[in-house]
Amino acid sequence: MGSRSPHLALWRRDQLQRMDEAALRDQPELMEVAGAALARSIRAETLTRVELWIGPGNNGGDGLVAAKHLLETGHEVSLWMPMGLPKASDSLTAWQRLGIGHDLKIDHPLQGDQPRIIVDCLFGTGLRRALSGDVAMAADATHHLRWPVIACDVPSGLDADTGQVLGPTVRATKTVTFGGYKVGFFGDVATAHHGDIEWVGLGFTDAHRRAAGPPMAWVVEGLPPLPPQPAGGGSKVSQGRVLALVGSPGMEGAAMLALSGLELGGAGLVHLLIPEVERHLLPGVAEEVMVAADETQALAALKRSHCGVAGCGLGRSGDRLLTLKRFLSQGQNLPWVLDADALWHLAETPDLGLPDTCLLTPHEGEALRLLDDPSITGRVQVAQALQARFGCWVLLKGPGNVLAGPDECRVFPGHQRALARAGSGDLLAGMIAAFLGRGMAMTDAVELAIYLQMKGAQNLHSGEEEVVGQRELKVEFAKVWRQLKDADRSS
Secondary structure, X not given: OOOOOOOEEEEOHHHHHHHHHHHHHHOOOHHHHHHHHHHHHHHOOOOOEEEEEEOOOHHHHHHHHHHHHHHHOOOEEEEEOOOOOOOOHHHHHHHHHHOOOHHHEEOOOOOOOOOOEEEEEOOOOOOOOOOOHHHHHHHHHHHXXXXXXXXXXXXXXXXXXXXXXXXXXXXXXXXXXXXXXXXXXXXXXXXXXXXXXEEEOOOOOHHXXXXXXXXXXXXXXXXXXXXXXXXXXXXXXXXXXXXXXOOOOOOHHHHHHHHHHHHHOOOOEEEEEOOOOOHHHOOOOOOOEEEEOOHHHHHHHHOOOOEEEEOOOOOOOHHHHHHHHHHHHHOOOOOEEEOOHHHHHHHHOOOOOOOOOEEEOOOHHHHHHHHOOOOOXXXXXXXXXXXXXXXXXXXXXXXXXEEEOOOOEEEEOOOOHHHOOOOHHHHHHHHHHHHHHOOOOHHHHHHHHHHHHHHHHHHHOOOOOOOOOHHHHHHHHHHHHHHHHHHHHHO
């Protein structure tokens, strides 16, 4: 099973604007193409009464074109134009050319109780301020509708770059987006507002996309790569040695979860340093785990290791900081996975001397503390800013996991409630470290670990079930792992 290739590009608003401008020079009929596509999506709904909210820019023009097509297929159409006729030249031309009657205009939205489709064509990617007045009230009202709400390109009120709401925001059941995927579409806030995504390419060519520059990020989906097969029969050592600097007195649980992740990932040998913690306090530790009696033994093991993982229940004392610094200094040639308390120490002492092969795995709260710059928002932007600050790899965990590296940024869409509890990050850190120790590249190791975690949680979660425990997650991760390996052997 080979490595996946990212296939869906994510773009900033300024890039999308350059792309549009390049395409318009070759295809001046873009608004007609977009409006016709919007109409097709609306016709896919069962209702035939349609209320379009028309804004002053090109989104409003797309809506007018869609209205014309819907009238031709017998739909009952009404237009709410809270800011008057569209002011953008293309949109005004569309209004004049289409000859839509003024009798379609309504003074207020959402009048009456007849079921209808609401189509939001108010604002697009250029919006950078909060909605106000009647438009804000209409946007808020969409949160309580039982009718379909379709957004044109971007739900009005959603920042297309950061995925954050600017204030009152339309909550769509479906968004028909044009040209390129918006980088702000990933994350729990954005997903709650844009609903299902229907992408319309508009016939953009490679030349049009080159005008926008490199994509800000790539989305990766599908089956992940698997670790390389060891040569020479597959001894324990050939499956990778990992040094685990995890746990502390009273925090043995986090160490156990990280070790479980290492076991799930198939690490051959694990050298564990937990000062002052006896082996009997670590029930169920696999025989592959060798507990170092002191730092001298652990540092000797570090020299023979292929990867290190640190931070899960490490503790926040000054002594633990010094230990972390010594191990990072001695293991500069290794990939490291830093989580939890290691990230806490990094925020307190940014000059830890991280190797560029290091992976930081913060959740959103830890990331904001590490970045210490509230002006940077948006999951991709935060991950990239952390990568630039520390010069290593960053995995921003949460809805829409983001992996930022020195040359590219990847987004893994999706989120499962079953992962919303303490300890899931410890498991993930252990799995990633195991895969790195087995010789996988950083991107491949992260992709495989996230796939196992997301797929396993998805298999457990249905409807509104309560969040499950880590024991159930581990069992399900192992099932998914076996299914992947079986599929690879049969291919």
